[in-house]
Amino acid sequence: MAQPLEGLTAIVTGAGRGIGRAEALELARLGARVVVNDFGQPGRAGTGAASAAPAQEVVEAIRAAGGRxxxxxxxxxxxxxxxxxxxxxxxxYGQLDILVNNAGILRDRMVFSMTEDEWDSVIRVHLKGHFNTTHFAAAHWRARSKEAGGPVFGRIVNTSSEAFLAGSAGQPNYAAAKGGIVGLTTSTALALAKYGVTANAICPRARTRMTEDVFAGFPAPQGGAVAKDGRPDPLAPEHVAPLVGYLASPAAAGVNGQLLVVHGGMVAIAERPRIAAKFDTAKEIFSYEELDGLLTPYFAERPAHETFAAAEVLGLKHD
Known part of the structure; x- marks a missing residue:
């Protein structure tokens, strides 16, 4: 029986560790030939000497399992x-079929303390990194489509975050980058649909070196996604990888421009923002006084610290 990704070629960025590693292994298990990208810096802030070891170790694991x-x-x-x-x-491998953008770094700081370099470096790796690979992959698929005279097969899976959905007060650079990735994804989905390419974004929750502080209070069972004693680790990266495998497959041809939250055996599909209220001026143009009379009472009836962030949707709470 043919594997769902048999004969397809995938790139996974940031695939030497954590979520990216689990994704690369899963795509290979489903039959894809995988290009494992990882810059190999040991620090989650993108610091330290680069090393080929993390990417090569994943390559060897794929080959040991019979993959390419x-x-x-x-x-x-x-x-x-x-x-x-x-x-x-x-x-x-002759062509590219699947692009999974996962590479990223963290440089957390409150907005009043963040340096320009801390802002620029995170935006550079996450948002520009997603754009760079998408640009070249999209050009490849567009050229193939023109040569073929019709749509080709192409899949993009981008990595956003619940930090974008919930605000994440101590991560203005990271939250902004992840929000930008959603905008890049939806724009790309519209632009490439006619070529047969889909683009979707996921917000994964997993225990990795990037989130070791966030989940420090939730010790991991020994043994990966399912421990030897049967206790599952809901924060294992292996819970994220199957959704990426599905989105990369022919079965997901009708899934495009979507944002999905995934962790611990759960997948949630996020809706686009909806208008919560609408006010029209009684005159030709709003005045300060009219807006004060309309908006001040409206917001006075809402929770004092409520923001546009969707924390309540995901069961998260702000401090």
């Missing part, structure tokens, strides 16, 4: 290196 994989250790936030990553997939 090759490593790429470039920086996806560098435009030329991102182009080289896409070209490696094409040169090695």
């Amino acid at each position: 994989a090759v490593a790429h250790t470039g920086d996806v936030a560098d435009h030329q290196q991102a182009g080289a990553l896409v070209q490696l997939a094409i040169d090695t």
